[in-house]
Amino acid sequence: MNGAQRRKAANEAVFREVNERIEALHRRFEMTEEPLQIVCECDRIDCTARLDVNVAEYERTRADSACFFVAPGHEDLTVEDVVERGEGYVVVRKHPGEPQQLAAESDPRA
Numbered sequence: 882m883n884g885a886q887r888r889k890a891a892n893e894a895v896f897r898e899v900n901e902r903i904e905a906l907h908r909r910f911e912m913t914e915e916p917l918q919i920v921c922e923c924d925r926i927d928c929t930a931r932l933d934v935n936v937a938e939y940e941r942t943r944a945d946s947a948c949f950f951v952a953p954g955h956e957d958l959t960v961e962d963v964v965e966r967g968e969g970y971v972v973v974r975k976h977p978g979e980p981q982q983l984a985a986e987s988d989p990r991a
């Protein structure tokens with residue numbers, strides 16, 4: 882990976898942290914029946930896309946440090962593959978090697 886790709890990985894890590902806080906608040910207010918409104922976890926720092934994801938799906942995906950939620954079309958196939966398509970979002974999984982390693986290092990649950 883080059884410097885630009887590493888910077889992008891850092892952006893994704895920030896968005897993932899934001900979503901972890903959103904989920905924590907969601908749980909605190911016991912809104913688990915309603916979908917989570919998370920931010921797109923793509924590599925564009927100026928992306929403002931919002932995604933509706935149900936809590937169970939969020940938890941299932943978050944358990945894998947290599948996976949991120951992004952808006953359709955925001956995936957970067959040079960560093961990740963689309964592994965799931967939901968309504969209004971896709972789940973991407975980082976390629977083995979450095980992309981996965983960076984994702985694991987920034988995993989807030991690790």
Ligand SMILES: [Zn+2]
Nearest residue numbers: 921923928955
């Ligand atoms: Zn995005």
